[in-house]
Amino acid sequence: MPRTVDVLLDPDAFADEARLRRAAARKAKLRERDVRHVVVRRRSVDARGGEVKIRAQVELWKREPPPSSRPKPWDLPTLRGEAPVVIIGAGPAGLFCALALTRAGVRSIIIERGQAVSQRRRDVADLSARGVLHPESNYCFGEGGAGTFSDGKLYTRAHKRGPVDEVLRVLVAHGAPLDLLVDARPHIGTNRLPGVVTSLREQLEHAGVQVRFGARATGLRTKDGVVTGVELDEGEHLDAAAVVIATGHSARDVVRFVRNAGAAVRFKPFALGVRVEHPQPLIDRVQYGGWAGHPVLGAASYRLVQRVGETSVFSFCMCPGGHIVPAATELDGQVVNGWSPSSRRGRFANSGFVAEIGAPQLRALGLDPNADPLAGIEFQRHYERAAFEAGGGAFVGPAQGLRDFVEGRHTNELPPCSYPRGVSSVRLDELLGPLASPIQAALGEVARSMPEFLGPEALAVGVESRTSAPYRIERDKDTLQSPSLARLYPCGEGAGFAGGIMSAALDGIRVAKAITARVRTSGAPRRASTHPDGLPAADSDAT
Incomplete structure (x- = not known):
């Protein structure tokens, strides 16, 4: 040993x-x-x-060589029969929920409004290169969810190392680098994550999980307060003994039909602001001084948190050596996000810099989260549409020099930027209105200790609005079902229970375990059925 x-x-x-x-x-x-x-x-x-x-x-x-450290994919049974569990969404929550269900012998079907990675790459390229948005297949929707084309960071605040390591080992088994099991801040990279996601999906399909791309859920079927199925576009429906909502933070239509079906939903604070960008060597020098550029260190990152009065302002989804990308899902809304390749050797570093949004900010815009728990969506939409108009359309990014943003003046000449749609000089401080003040104050405080942060090459691009879902679909803390709509399992980031790839995957596994526990306590037979009063496991060809 x-x-x-x-x-x-x-x-x-x-x-x-x-x-x-x-x-x-x-x-x-x-x-x-x-x-x-x-x-x-x-x-x-x-x-x-x-x-x-x-x-x-x-x-x-001392003597024996170390064992091979690359894990193998989970050994899954091959399931047959009907799929009693319908999972809406093929992001990390949905995929890992299906994986854990399959290992437990419960068959599922995943329906995903977006496309598989191969087609999704082309759809994302259309948006980045030509400004053509595919509303159902983009940086947010499609195989692997928003994380597939937005960096692949796997940080989490989860304290239980065992489940986190389990997810990391699954990803490595499907092609992620071994460094994931070593680095304190693991990162796959947008160039490698699509292949990992595809490998995981193919294993699920081989085990009997059906994955349907281009299938958009439009409603839930219910009877006497119990979910009995899912309605799809073009009039199709799927019977289900359990439905998992794992759609990510941007499926605004899904949360509306879930609420209309009887699920309790409440407003959840979120954050909104801008994405800031600097030359990566500048961040390296600020963080590492004379060690900047050392091959062991790689590209430097940062994490910033400031308190301005009653408002928290913080960096979000920091991408060393990365790119700013258009992350819109609506034709008249401008949204930005960031990603890094696995090497993190790009010219720029970018990060969201956002302020917490609560009920007071919504009320200032004439929205009441008590009367409408989905008012946060309209708040996001207000600023996304304003940014789209300010940029001149075609998903051109409204931008402002970072010091000019802090000091409230127009930027005559914008510095170079990684954003592929190009940028237009706009007074983002005016566009954000009262939201700008705490962000400006926080950036001013950062500049006290890091004056270079507001240097001439620093830029702000708008708007960073999809930091998390601005609502939560309520669920029972023990059964993980909706307390007002039985057999509905809110899951992951889109339900308000996760924030990123790792926490979403962990929540998917947790929901799968809750569903499996119902199977085992129901005393149901092994043969699969879609009867709403039972949730049996599927027949298995496991050896």
């Missing part, structure tokens, strides 16, 4: 195998010559206090 120690080394020492071995052996109180293999299991960059160090958890092997 190996000895495990924690080491703290400067980047040069960590990059030198002999120095790493020497430091780890000394920490483990072993003779260096007795250590045959050194395996890094965890790695993070610590740049606090002006010193840049690598914190690493290291295994020392």
Whole structure:
């Protein structure tokens, strides 16, 4: 068995195998010559206090070689028969829900309004290159959800390491880099994540899960307060003994028909603002000083949080070496997001910089979240439409120099920008109105310690509005079903229970376990059925 120690080394020492071995052996109180293999299991960059160090958890092997560390895909049974569970949405919540259900012997069908990755790439390219939006297949809708083409970061605030590692191992088994299991801030990259998602979906299909792309849910069928099926466009419907809503934060029509069917929905605070961009070397110098550019460190990131009066302002979805992209889902709304390739070697760094939006901000716009729990959608839409008009249409980004944004003046000449649709000089501070004030104040505070943050090459592009769903579909904390609509399982980011790929995947697994527990306590037979009073598992060809 190996000895495990924690080491703290400067980047040069960590990059030198002999120095790493020497430091780890000394920490483990072993003779260096007795250590045959050194395996890094965890790695993070610590740049606090002006010193840049690598914190690493290291295994020392004295004789036997380390075992192969690439995990294999889950061993799934092959299921036959009807699919009693309908999952709406093929993002991380939906895919991992189907994966966990399949492993438990419960067959499901996934319906996804968007397209598979191969077609979705072309649809996204149409938007980026020509300004042609496909409302059902874009940066938000399609195989893998919004995360497929928006960076692939896997950070989470979840404290239970076991479930997090389980998700990471699944992703690595389907082609994600092994570094996912090592890095403290794991990241797949938008160039690699589509292949991982496709591999996972193909395994599900091989196990008997049906995945239907270009299938848009338009309503729920209910009877006596119980969900019995899903209505699709063109008049089709699917019977179901359980329905999982896993649609992501931008499926505005879905939450409306879910509420109309009887599910309780309430307003949830969210955030809105701009996406800021800097040259990546500038961020590297600010964060790493003289170590900037070291190959062990890679592109630097940052996380900023400021409190301005009663309002929280913070960076969101920071993308080192990345690109700003058009993330609209409506033809008259301008939305931006960001992504990074796996290498993170792009010229720019970008991040959302957003202010918390609550009931007071909605009321200032004449919206009442108490009377309409979906008022946050109209709040988002107001600013998205204003930004679209300000940019001149065709998803051109309204932009302003970051210092000019803070100081409230027009930018005569915009610096270079990664946004593919181009940018137009606009007074974003005026466009955002009262929302601009806390963001301006927060950026001013950031500049006190990092003056370069408001330098001449820093830019703001609008608007960053899809940070999370501005509502929550209520669910029971034990059964995870809607308390007002039985057999409906709100799940993931679009239901208000996750924020990103990892937390959405974890919630998908959690919902699958709740459904499976119902199967096991119902005493239902093994043969599949879509009868609303029972949720049996499917027949299995597992060996």
